[in-house]
Amino acid sequence: MPDRIRRFLPFGWLAAVCLALSSFCAFGEDELIRFEGRQVQGGMIIGHAPAGSSVGVDGQPVLTTEDGRFLVAFPREQTDATTVTLTLPSGRRLERSLVPEGREFDIQRIDGLPQDQVTPPESVLERIRDDARQARQARERRDARADWVGGFDWPLTGPITGVYGSQRILNGQARNPHWGIDIAAPTGTPVRSPAPGVVTLAHPDMYFSGGTLFIDHGHRLVSAFLHLDAIHVEVGATVDRGEVVGTVGATGRATGPHLDWRMNLGDTRIDPALLVDWSDNPDAEPR
Ligand SMILES: [Zn+2]
Incomplete structure (x- = not known):
């Protein structure tokens, strides 16, 4: 094997492995964004991004602290993903999809109530x-x-x-x-x-x-x-x-x-x- 090729081989090998394990090579990118808190329905988590990043949650820009922290909340009903987009100071963009864990909520049905206990009187609506x-x-x-x-x-x-x-369901009304x-x-x-x-x-x-x-x-x-x-x-x-x-x-x-x-x-x-x-x-x- 010519010397020139032998010298180059170790680098070629590394590049090939890196290409094959592209998820491994993306690992460094994952490190740029992390979340703390409970990712559940009704939960709120704190995101950590590099300082100076701009952050969007489901397409809306959100505030970040000077050190890159921001808040993400999951509604009670949410079953699909929230998309967090990060634009680094270099202009590079990253995206993360966060799906909250489901929770069981207590539902109570009460029937046969007098209707005026279910709907507030007209006089107080204003x-x-x-x-x-x-x-x-x-x-x-x-x-x-x-x-x-x-x-x-x-x-x-x-x-x-x-x-x-x-949640209560009174006379069939949620x-x-x-x-x-x-x-x-x-x-x-x-x-x-x-x-x-x-x-x-x-x-x-x-x-x-x-x-x-x-x-x-x-x-x-x-x-x-x-x-x-x-x-x-x-x-x-x-x-x-x-x-x-x-x-x-x-x-x-x-x-x-x-x-x-x-x-x-x-x-x-x-x-x-x-x-x-x-x-x-x-x-x-x-x-
Ligand atoms: Zn209460």
């Missing part, structure tokens, strides 16, 4: 529409703060009396799913902010949700607290993690004192129960 308008407006903020990076604490501890995603986690506690129990944030809504008495407080954690991630007895903060205030923002009540349509804690990433309602450490709430059944 008020309900106005409440919804205010809530929508408060969620329009698109804030670069990333107050979610440090994770979330329980706003208070106590037994869990309602869970995300459960109601909206229950979107929050209900934590039972006596009226007046302090409610603490689960993470830092900015107060974007503080309403003393909405029709369904009574005393209602929104805290925006940045990147369109918002915590909502419902049925509050008192609200201690005003719109525009910055709150710290653990700061008391109000107290538990039974205001609005509530059957007893509890906190209903909901979370949205933009328009997607997610399950706060997936973001907290259950060992911190000894009164709750582990999930």
Whole structure:
């Protein structure tokens, strides 16, 4: 074998192996994007991309932190893939498809109810529409703060009396799913902010949700607290993690004192129960 070819052989061999195992060669590319958190229906995960990348989720641009972190949420009903597109500072594009794991949600059928318990009376419809308008407006903020990076604490501890995603079918009509986690506690129990944030809504008495407080954690991630007895903060205030923002009540349509804690990433309602450490709430059944 001529010397020239023998010298070249090891490199040729390497190129051939690399070509054959192209998935192996793409491994370095996979390292550029990773996700943490539970990839399930109602879940939210944190993506990590190289700093300076632009990120799109299902074709919509999303905010990224300076070090390349971003949020992805999976709706309760989602069964197909979410597409995450990454454009690196070099201009190179990567794409990932994420399919959430399915969950079983509790469905309850109740028949034979008097109709006025199923549909709100005509006289309050305008008020309900106005409440919804205010809530929508408060969620329009698109804030670069990333107050979610440090994770979330329980706003208070106590037994869990309602869970995300459960649904009742009353007289054959499917109601909206229950979107929050209900934590039972006596009226007046302090409610603490689960993470830092900015107060974007503080309403003393909405029709369904009574005393209602929104805290925006940045990147369109918002915590909502419902049925509050008192609200201690005003719109525009910055709150710290653990700061008391109000107290538990039974205001609005509530059957007893509890906190209903909901979370949205933009328009997607997610399950706060997936973001907290259950060992911190000894009164709750582990999930
Ligand atoms: Zn509730």
